[in-house]
Amino acid sequence: MPYVQSLREAPALVFEMNGHNHQYRLGQPYNDGVTYVNSDAFSEHHYMLVTVWGDKQFRIKRVAF
Incomplete structure (x- = not known):
């Protein structure tokens, strides 16, 4: 998959995020590793x-409202 390959090779990538899914x-x-x-x-x-x-640390908190 070209998209996944591009992400894997991005040196500054911390994570990939999208909102297409429900x-x-x-x-x-x-x-x-991504x-x-x-x-x-x-x-x-x-x-x-x-x-x-x-460089690569992150925290994601899912918040209900």
Whole structure:
């Protein structure tokens, strides 16, 4: 997959995040060292609070409203 290959090769990548899905997922489905985050839709009454620091450290908190 060209998209996944491009992400894997990006030197400053911390994680990949998208909101296309209507369910929350966090993991490394391709076992390539890239963390993929799928965010729920607002219709599911959640949002993501993302904190990034240093070179590759991050924290993602899923917040219900």
